[in-house]
Amino acid sequence: MNRRDAAQDTLFRLEGGLLPADLLNQLDSLGLPGQQPTKDYAIPKGLSLRDEIGRYWRIAQAQWANFDAKRQREDLADPTATAQRWMEDLLTQVFGFTDLTADGHARVIGERHFPITHHAFAGAVPFVLCAPGPQALDERLPRFGQEGRRRSPTGLLQEYLNASDEAHWGLVSDGQRLRILRDNPSMTRPAFVEIDLASLFSEERLPEFRRLWLLLHASRFAPRELEGKPSCWLEQWREQAEEQGERLLDKLRLGVTDALKALAACRSFRCTVRY
Template identity: 40%
Template sequence: MARKPISDMSAWPSLSLEGNLIAPAMIARIDQRDAPEQAPEDYAVRKGLTIREEISTAFRVGQSHFDAFAKLEAPSQDATRRFVAGFFKETFGFDDLAPAAAPLAMIASGRVPVVVVPPSETLDRRSPTLSVDRSRSPAFALQDYLNDSDDALWGIVTNGTHLRLMRDNASLTRPAYIEADLAQIFSTEDIASFAALWLLIHRSRFGAADTPATDCPLERWREAGSREGETARDRLADQVQIALKVLGSGFLEANPDLAAKLKSGEVNLTTWFNELLRLVYRLIFLMVAEDRNLLHPAKSKTEARALYAEGYSLAALRKQCYRAAT
């Protein structure tokens, strides 16, 4: 049986995706180690270990670093910076980190900028630490740097408890990033989310020093995901055309009066076509929302199935689902 395409991030409870950074389906391929450039040697895995074993070891090392950091009371900027430097080096292979001028805390080989603030600051709100010459959030500070730099295309911003992977993005009103809740990963032993994160942000994913910023697995994965999305959109156009023909023919066969009015011009053909097109896209919207589990919580789905089994009408099902959802 063909594997169902991944369309959301539910497989990784501690990760969240905003915008079109890397498609969930591509992240799933990366997580399954089915994407290009994912051989053990591509990740510089130590001899005698598999990628799975390397990730397992990295998880325990990272958890030890995080637990020590979490015990600090109100960690300072410097304490957070020291934690991030050690955590990145021993967990994700960043052995080339060097201090950098503000707003950066450090940078790897001049191509992977890292912005660090203490846990008391959130990534999307004004940062007292970084707002020296002007008001800005940690995420905006990194985005601004990436947009202005030709040498850096991807970067990371963190407050020690949350980590966000970002890319050069011309739009400041439509953010795009992958965020990891480190506290949740290590407190709940969420190895699935950690594994996906490790595969995504290991130092090797950002490319080697002295190569163009675009020459890295992350960028090639992003482009591959975009191409797959374009192919899906092309297929969707053909499927919409088929749906219009099938639904339109069915409506006309079931409604001879409508067919006669269209033929005589009493009903405008363009207006009727637009209504038909609107119906098709509403159906697509509902099907996508349902596929991503956005229509109703799990409880309402369970109750709906039970009611359906008992012979309730569709109207009764809709009412019951609405009550459960609200």
């Protein structure tokens, strides 16, 4: 896999510290747990990960070309359905969400209603797929709200993840951009990973597609047991990154403390010499 600095990647937007840039760099080099091609990504024996991703790239390109031709038509009868069909094909045929299912009605938690559009893994991974637009993921609309209250697709998914005991990670997309979200108690500080799908396919950015495939593959979201509690590979990666960050901060604190002690000793020695 080609290494590409995530901090300088314009197609991947890391918001609110959900995942650190260095984690995406490790992802590129297959340096994270759960990245064995056959065991973890279900690549058939005898086939290489690079070749399989190349095959999925060609499938995705053909799907994008079909959607792109339709989305630019001003007389498009149902932009939402068109975007949803494109994302359904992409998610099932390219990223392995073979059990992706459209929700027929809003989900209810207590007295709150959440018009989630799709789900996978028996509801463990919710999706909100909406019509494309310049600010589609952040535009507050009645259809995503409740009782006169407007919500954006991103806001809807975030509120649902925060309220649900079953779902911790989810996806929202208008067909042109895609965001990965996790439950986040701080509604005032958005946290997500955003991928610019339109630029990725229009500019034929294969290296970025490889990164996206490794990150977005259904196996990354699939529920699994970790130390006796429900988890998934994305959650494990996030926890690992947090632990590494805490260890680094501890080392920095120790270094600063040692430096201050050395400085104090040096000043004390100078005062003694002068006396």
